[in-house]
Amino acid sequence: MTSTSVRRHRATGLVVLLAALVATGVGYAAVTDSAQAAPPQASETQVQQGRQLFLEGCATCHGLAAQGTDSGPGLIGVGAASVDFQVTTGRMPLSAPAVQAPRKTPQYTPEQVTALAAYVASLGAGPAIPSDSDLSTTDANLAEGGELFRTNCAQCHNFAGKGGALSDGKYAPTLMNATPREMVEAMLTGPQNMPNFPNATLPLEKKQAIVKYITDNLQNAAAPGGLALGSYGPVTEGVFIWTAGIGALLLAAVWIGAKVR
């Protein structure tokens, strides 16, 4: 039998399809298993690699055993979700001491982030990185998400998720670039000045509803009224009327009032 004839065998297609399905199923199960497990079943190598990265990049402020120093908080028990949020959004490592860590280009590759998260998670139990199914919003209620958003989030992040100023230069960042995973991780861990909303007080389904409201209604906001002027409220409307509005009418008045000889 030549290889061509094997490929041409009637059953070959079926066998390949079955094999592919099995592989996908097993692979998917493996992936979801590892993500859902709390604490995550990270390999010892990952923990070791994470420890190495931690000592190089984080220990200066967080302490050699992540116990915290004057310059940075302790990380024992903050969980993998916290590490994933802070490092994938580029907030950590901090480029310079400031009232708040700004979002910037991530400094670590996804593998390095996983290793760091594994190391920090190994120090003490904390919120795990949410799995893809945790982030599914297909069953979530959009209107309920809006209600929860206005009750819990809008007071700092503004009604349109554009962010807002807090005291002494602190701020709630805009939600326009946040991914569903970042949103859920932020709610679970309460980074920077944000309070945390553990699943005991805000169940996962409600978090999903909020995520749905942000992704479907705020990040892709329809603008039935036209230009939204940044959704900052009446201040930008006032600036508009005093510049473009009154400006246009003054020009018209000068035009009409001009002497015609």
Next chain:
Amino acid sequence: MSLIVKEAGKAISRADERAPISSLAKANLRKIFPDHWSFMLGEIALYSFIILLLTGVYLTIWFKPSMIEVPYHGSYAPLDGIPMSEAYASALNISFDVRGGLLIRQIHHWAALFFMAAMIVHMFRIFFTGAFRKPRELNWVIGGSMIMIGLLEGFAGYSLPDDLLSGVGVRIVAGIIESIPVVGTYLMFFIFGGQFPGSDFIPRLYTFHVLLVPGILLALVGLHLVLIFYHKHTQYPGPGRTNTNVVGYPLFPVYTAKAGGFFFVVFGVTVLIASIVTINPIWAYGPYVPDQVTAGSQPDWYIGFLDGMLRAIPPGWETVIWGHTISWNIFVPGLVMPGVLFTLLLGYPFIEAWVTGDTREHHLLDRPRNAPTRTALGVMAITFYGILVLNGANDIIAQMTSIPFNYITWFTRVGIVVFPPLAFVATRRFCLGLQRRDRDLLLHGRESGQVLRLPHGEFIEIHTPISDTEKAVILSKVDVPVIEAPPATDENGVVTPGLKGRRRRAKWSRFYFGDNVAKPSAAEIEAAAHHAHEEHDHEVEELTEGGKDIPARLTD
């Protein structure tokens, strides 16, 4: 054609037999108005008001002023099933399910912003040109009252939809009312029909917004216009314009065309803005729930100065008397200061009249530079107001510039005391400088940039005399005499009656007019002209003479 004229004539006669239409039209249609673009600012406000009335009627057809809670099941999905007041539900209905509703809502709201902004720009023109002086003090008071009432009307209007943003504003106003010592809480309960928010406020506000206040505004607008007709319009100084004439064009056809056209421009610009720029996206704010709030909650711009004042006052300024707290930190910025500001605003014509002791009528406008203290006071007031408006938006500015809003608040607390006086001094010096320049222009003409070297080596610059129009404008300046303080006693040693008041007035008079640069007298102008003439002749003489004598001079 002749038939039409005949029939029209008959109709007019029939009308005239019953009311004096023809004679009224004859007397008023040919009334002369002076021409200047700045005389059209009030028209913007008037036309915005008409737009507000028209669009407002459309909105009342659909709006339900009720605080009864209903679940929403309209076409805006993100609020589906959410409980809300009928007022908010009907405002959503206007925005999404009524044909043209959102456009009309946006026209109405943008026109409201135009109305307030145009009234204020118009007021600046009136103030800086001294058009509020006798006999127009009453019209100034009417205009100022309209700004104050317009502010309340605007607040009522944007609060009616009962959305999350405006609900926060209503809560602040409820707090300000509560801060009134002794009666505050009772008054708040009286207005809201019980505890905040209750269920009476929106229906009450609705009556206030669509019936009471527009009625008052309409009456005031009518009175304002009648008084303009009665007083005749003021005019800017210029050749042939005096305090006893009006130089311009007749109402019909020139101003009917110009004003009619301008109405369509204002309407067009408002509709254009309303079609392309969102205002007050109530659907995005959500319904008002007392335990919710959004970051960057702001009032419409004309309330901003009040918010800025509230935000600037340091916390903790309170007195506790017999277990009752008086919150000065809310009462003073929320009610006392706006009260003082509006009293000063409305009273200004009378204050200035007292200082000048002037009882003449003024129909010729002042150039702002010729009333430097008034102009400086105006700029000072604008600076004061502007700082408050900025502080009202301190959180938005903080967000956009990354400057902590605590710094902006402190900047306001210090700046509100420091910057207005600086603005006053700078503006006054600037005006006095312009007066000196005017005097110089009148006496010596304009520097032409042509420099001549005379044969004997002297350099002179040729000055060209200014035009007659410019001369007339500069000469329109009225030198207001500074009132001198009387001696303490007369020659018989009798104490001058009312000494203290007269001294105070003399002091204010010197403050207002003491530094004014005197307009050159006729003799001075004559002398200057003579001098220039002589010099010019002299130059020409020397030049021609020089031309002949060059070799001789060179050999010297």
